[in-house]
Amino acid sequence: MDLDPDLTALRPLGGFFVLRTEGAAAGPLPTLAQAYADASPDVYGNPLIFRVHKVANALYAPESRVAASVAHQGLAARLWSVALGCAALHDTVPDLDARLMRWDADGSAPDDLWLTHVRPLPGDAPTVADVVLRGHLEPLSAALRAHYRLAPGLLRGNAASALAGAAREVDRWARRHGRTDTAARARDLAAELLAHPLLAGTGTLTGTAFRRRSCCLYYRVPGGGVCGDCCFTRPPRSSPRASSG
Incomplete structure (x- = not known):
């Protein structure tokens, strides 16, 4: 199935799946490529630092690295x-080249991201991995590690958790609407992507349930607790560093 230029088929899945395609409306917003490359520590000059600061204020995060982890998982x-x-849904994906995507670091879904040109690519797992893992999550992780004390294993776990969560939502929507083919494809793609060298070993996928081998540090947020796929069954009481790998 071909992609329509407005990606309207994604709208029934919810705002988190929606990607705006009105390039002109993005105005002077920076591209994600610019955000990943920005080395400035200025909270109002660097969109990535701004986003972490915004998350920290919203969650009353006790450490900037906790907010950075949550911001990372949200964008992933x-x-x-x-x-x-x-x-x-389509067996094809839009080219999400970071240079084509504009980002409002102060916005929330679906108003945070704009794709300035819809260019279809094959919807197979290797292409999706290139588009998301290579094109975004590698440079995003590098940028966050340059500014915050985040372990590579934590960031890989975040990426895997975010993938499994997206697959679970597609599966639920597809089953509710009798789209068993779509549900099966989402599960198969997730399983293949989680076997990618950049994600292999991050956790265990059973059907649509995922258990990661690291912790995103959300338990350190006041009243946060542990996430449903966390390696911990209860918030640890030992050194906070023990959860970062």
């Missing part, structure tokens, strides 16, 4: 949702 989930949703 947005990117996986768009790519996996398109691949499962």
Whole structure:
């Protein structure tokens, strides 16, 4: 199935899957490529630092690295949702080249991301991995590690958790609407992507349930607790560093 220029088929899945395509409306917003490359520590000059600061204030995060982890997983989930949703529904994905995507670091889904040109690519797992993992999550992780003390294993776990969460949402929507083919494709793509060298070993996928081998540090947020796929069954009481790998 061909992609329509407005990606309207993703709208029934919810706002987290929606990607705006009105390039002109994005105005002077920076591209994600610019955000990943920005080395400035200025909270109002660097969109990535601004986003982490915004998350920290919203969650009353006790450490900037906790907010950075949550911000990372949130953006990863947005990117996986768009790519996996398109691949499962259309068997094709839009080219999400970071130079084509504008980002409002102060916005929330679906107003945070704009794709300035819809260019279809094959919807197979290797292409989705190139689009999301290579095109976004590698440079995003590098940028966050340059500014915050985040372990590579934590970031890989975040990426895997976000992927599994996106697949689970597609599967639920597809089953509710009798789209068993779409549900099966979402599960198969998730399983293949989680076997990618950049994600292999991050956790265990059973059907649509995922258990990661690392922790995103959300338990350190006041009242946060542990996430449903966390390696911990209860918030640890030992050194906070023990959860970062």
